[in-house]
Amino acid sequence: MRTMILALTPVNLGDATDWRNCVAAARAVAEPHGASVGAVLVGGTAEDAQAALMAGADKIWLLSDAALAEQIDPAQFAALFADALALPDLSGFRLALLPVGGVGDAIAASLAAKLNAALLGFCISVRLTETGVTAERPAYGGRACLQVTANGPCLASMRVAETEKGAETGTVETLILNTDLPPAPPISRRDSGVQNASLDGAKIVVSGGRGIGGPEGFAQLADLAAVLGGALAGSLPSVDAGWVPVARQVGQSGKFVTPHVYVAVGISGTPQHMAGISLHTRIVAINKEQDADIFRFAEIGLVGEWQQVIPALLEKLTEKNECMRKAGS
């Protein structure tokens, strides 16, 4: 029987994570082995099923109870996926991928415990072997790469650049499960006091690298992000130096961002950093070295010291915003 790689994904992830990436990642693993792709979508609609087919699934199991369109707890998702994986068509799976990120990680951990499956975590690549899978995953904040092998059922997450394979045909089956959902933990919300816009889903990102040299420079980048209505981010060295929180690291071992515009300041443009930026994002680069690699990716490049460029940019933008405010009042 043809091996099937599974994508297990809630459709409403509650943040900017693109669930279709999970399906596309399953396709990327399946293709070199001639395997097929099955996707279990929780909380999706017929349009979502079509999007999953476009992302490369051959068969969809759609669990579309209206109550599931609301954000539900990772343990509840895990309970639903565990029941789905007990179905005759899905049991005996070899590899299932979950979405990259906190929600996907939490579901994978809970599901691995339920199924006694190997939990591979976030991987850079996953390949099928004769008896199981072998995967590469970043470790120590991306400074090392581990090779892990496992036999028996495995759970992992992986990111791919493209989510659309084109109009594929496949079958969609509606799933009806009578899962006894565990109660969701009560959530109390309070204001963290942090004013910076979230990186997830930001349309504009202002990101600083080692060239910024310290927290004072990052304070100016935060001002620029605020004036532009965007979010602040940084490269690995600036996170290591403590100038920007780790949750705002962009790159191979950090976040994958998909803004319209990414302003890279004092960032050289290494492959590990660029791996965190969508191919569809427009890059504006500010760097003092005209040969910096970042200019190869940038649509607009400014050669200069950020100490001169950023204050001037801030002044102009603040002036412009003030004019627009007056014109509007």
Ligand SMILES: Cc1cc2nc3c(=O)[nH]c(=O)nc-3n(C[C@H](O)[C@H](O)[C@H](O)COP(=O)(O)OP(=O)(O)OC[C@H]3O[C@@H](n4cnc5c(N)ncnc54)[C@H](O)[C@@H]3O)c2cc1C
């Ligand atoms: C497995 C692995 C995973 C990794 N994951 C990540 C990751 O997720 N994210 C990530 O960012 N890195 C990651 N890295 C690290 C990556 O290889 C680079 O070390 C890092 O991206 C470099 O960051 P940078 O561009 O800030 O620093 P640098 O490469 O040191 O570049 C600094 C730039 O600032 C410019 N500059 C200096 N002073 C000024 C000034 N006054 N004005 C303007 N420009 C100035 C310089 O010309 C230079 O181009 C990873 C590495 C490995 C091995």
